[in-house]
Every structure is written in C-alpha cells, then in structure tokens.
Amino acid sequence: MPGEFDFIDWVRKQSLASPRLLVPPGDDLAALRWDASDLLLVGADQVLDGVHFDSARHAPRDIGRKVMNRNLSDCAAMACLPAAAVATAALPRDTPLEFVKEIYRGMSASGATFDCPVVGGDTGAWDGKLVLTVTILGRSAGIAPVTRSGARAGDGIWVTGPLGGSILGRHMTFTPRVTLARELAPRGITAMIDISDGLSRDLGHICAQSNVGAIIEAERIPIHEDVMKLPPDGRSPLEHALHDGEDHELLFTAPGDFAGTATRIGTVTADREIWLRGADGTRAPLERKGWEHALA
C-alpha cells in the first residue's frame, strides 16, 4: 500500500527549475534565496470539497489548478510576481496515489506558468473529505504592492473583464491576471482586489479599507455571456454580475484612463456610502450579497 512518503519521494523526483531554491522539497522546510530588493508577499487560500469544487464531478488536475490559480490571483491583486508555493492536502482514506499526483500536476502546471514551483507541503489521510490549501509567496520585483486601502475620492472604478455566471465552469478554469496586473500597476492604480467574493462584496472591501464610498453605474457593468445560460432563478443578469463570485477579474481604482484594457464602472466618492445608479439616474444602496462563509 503506497503511503505519503511514496508521494513525497515522487514529488522530490519532479524537476524544479528555480534559481531561488537552495533546499528542495523533502526536508523539514525548503530554503530559498531572497533578493534584497524584493518585498516578500504571502497569503493562503484553501478549497473544500462541496464548497469550492465537487470531487465527484471535477477532475483532480482541475481541482489542483483551481487552488493554485486562486493564490496566483491574489498575487495579481497585489501586482506582485509569484515566486513559490507550499501545498497541503487532507485526503479521504481511500484516495488513490494517482489522484494525488494529478492534483499535484494541476497545481504544478498552473504555478509553472508564472515560474512558481511548489516547494513544500504536507499530506495526510483522514475520514473526511478533500481539502487543499496553497500558501503563495510573491515578490514585489520592482513594483510596490497595490493594497486595498489607497482608493481616493474621484478615482475611476474599473474591472478587467465581464462578470457573473462563473459557476458554469469559469470558477475552475479562470486565468489569474498576473501579467495584466503588472502592466496596470505602474499606471497609477490606487487600490486593487481580485473578484472572488463577488463585485459588490469585493468593492465593499476596497471602500472599507480605503475609507471611501462609490457610485457604480448599473449599465456600465460588463455582464458575462455565461449569465444568459444560467437556469432562471429570479435574479436579473445585473444581479448575477454584481454578486456572483469567483470571476477572478481585477477590480481597481485609479485617476487615469484604462479604456481598451478595462471597463470603467463607477467613481470613488468621499462619503463612505456605496450606491448603484440606474440608467434613469435614480440610485439605491448597493447591497453586499456576495460570497461569505457563515460562522455560528
């Protein structure tokens, strides 16, 4: 019966081309050289069976790709370059070794797109369902990290792509906007976030952390064509674009003009209220209906 050390042995044999990696996976910790001029950015995102994916329906390689891409998208949101990742897996007891390798291949392939090797981690078997966690290390590489807290009254509010309906498949297959973020950041972006919890909620994060408000123009919000394919649920296409999560497009604020690269959907205000303005000029508070995990 193969065990976790067979998996670790297998991982150790995967080629890892990183000039930064001095002690590779398989020791207590990996060791990396870190450039003095680079700030170190770090964070983690997990995916849970039945919440972020369905192990009965999604391929293990796609699940691995998703958890890595969620983390790479966090790098995009800060405009840093991914540098290395650490992964853990809580595996149902009957998980075949090949399934675990496929998860790893998915993570590894997504990371490799951005020179971001998986340099360590931990696996364990249990009586529960599949949990994958990735911690990402990013490096500033010449661009100051873009936080959520720099938006200023008068800035435009922009999104990098159409929103809504990711549940039809894009939540598993989105491309992290790392390259685009690196192009945008030097052009005066004041705050940025990736849309994971839904536009309304993620805009709320920027406004709260920047101590500002916003007016969003309803008719300017780009609605993804997937929204039209959703089974009817009583919600309008606009509501899906405002509140569906896991688009992983970038939402940013800036004084400049980004036409051609992004879509302007509104304006930052000083008063801390967030409004949705219709085509007829009437406005209503924008409710935050996006994704939040409830705690008791």
Add this chain to the structure above:
Amino acid sequence: MPGEFDFIDWVRKQSLASPRLLVPPGDDLAALRWDASDLLLVGADQVLDGVHFDSARHAPRDIGRKVMNRNLSDCAAMACLPAAAVATAALPRDTPLEFVKEIYRGMSASGATFDCPVVGGDTGAWDGKLVLTVTILGRSAGIAPVTRSGARAGDGIWVTGPLGGSILGRHMTFTPRVTLARELAPRGITAMIDISDGLSRDLGHICAQSNVGAIIEAERIPIHEDVMKLPPDGRSPLEHALHDGEDHELLFTAPGDFAGTATRIGTVTADREIWLRGADGTRAPLERKGWEHALA
C-alpha cells in the same frame, strides 16, 4: 450571524508587533521586508480532526497551539528562526466565532514565543470536520540551514529528550526546540530532524537522504516516563520509544560530544542498513513502524 469577515476584522485588530510586516493581515496578501542576508525557509503542516486532535476533547486554544508548534518544530529541525506564519481553517458550519478566536489565540500565543506573528490566511465553513493548516516562514539568521542529508559515517546519533507515550498529552503540549537547535547547530551538526513520525521512521529519513546507515544501541534510548503509564498493548517500552510519534524532540547527527545537552543513541554507518543492537551485542534490522498516512 457572524461571518468570516467578522473574524477577519477581529484578526486585523489584534496587535502585531513585527518590524518586518509592511502590509498587515486583511489585504489579498501580507507584505514583509526580508533581510538580504537571510535565507527564506518555508513549509507547512496541517492538523486534522480525528487524526492529530479530537475536537470533542481538546480545547480550541490547544488545537491552535499544536498546529503552530508543529511548524515551529520544523523551524527547529532546520535551525532557523521563525519569522511569520500563515494559517487556514476549514470550519464545520456550526462553529461558534468564539471557537475560531480561541484557535487563533492558541496559534498566536505559540508564535509570539518566537516573534512569529500570524500575518495572513483564509477561513471557510463546510459540512466537514475541522482542518487547520499553518505555513511557516523561517529565516536563517546567521546559521546555515541544517538539512537531513549531511550525516556522515562515524557521526554520533543524538536525541534531545526522552521518547514515547506522547499520546497521553505531550503531542498537544510539547515545546518546539527552536532555542536548543540554534545552540546546537553551530557545534558541527551534520543532519537534523524533529521526531514527529517516530524515531525509527525519522532516523530512516535522515539515513535515506544522507545515503548512510546507522546502529542504534537499544539500552541508550531515553524512554519517557509516560510510556510506563500507557495501558498494556503488548508492546515493550522500547518499542514505544522507537515508534511512537509526535515527541518533537530533535534527532541529529554530529561528530562532536553533546553530553549534558542530548543523549547519544548510536552511530552513523556507511552501509545504508539501520540496526538495533541489544545490550548483549546481538543486532536486528530496525523496522520503521512510525507514523505514515496510508494512501490507496
């Protein structure tokens, strides 16, 4: 009903005294300043309800402490200084917010012992049981990382404390040997690991990665007094000391003399076999019976 953002807001209000931390928790990623002379060490360990702890029996603060201490112990094994940690929690849907705060307090208190703040993470609620993951960042701080791969024939094999019976409670309450590791490392240690999977298996890791063997002297192995308190299970005290896991003492190899600080239990050999020698001089292969998660 409180949600994950209430928890994140609460975390953001906890004081974090780290001169390295430029962007604190609450953004997409935390940002740290990293000293040019410091290698960056990184790895992760998770704890699973029903495997590493029992949420019906162990207090949330102790569970948080354990997952952090397992990671701090990995820093000890590499002789680095803990610098920062990132934590994720997969929470049963009915988890009270106070329970999550208690987990965080446990993690945070353990980390604080070594100036190692929790700088980021992710929480999610699901229909499964509790999973906690911590990723640890360590810094070399003037001492080259001690790997598992440097043991040489003729080196002594040493342990820093008595082994076995951790299941009676020490697996939840052990102290990571960070300070001791930093004292030992400059004294010519060639390989080191923390005993998490059991002496026999962790010695096997050092021997495999160093391409060496070992002779262990049965009567020299320090047996923890907890072993005598275990209910009879047909295994000898020596077997418990050899194979029980989660002692988190350090196992290291070195040519020097560490009497007074550690106990010498054997000698590294060139032939890649691992032997257990009895008081009468007879020897038998040392089976690796320690902890391994089975995969199908």
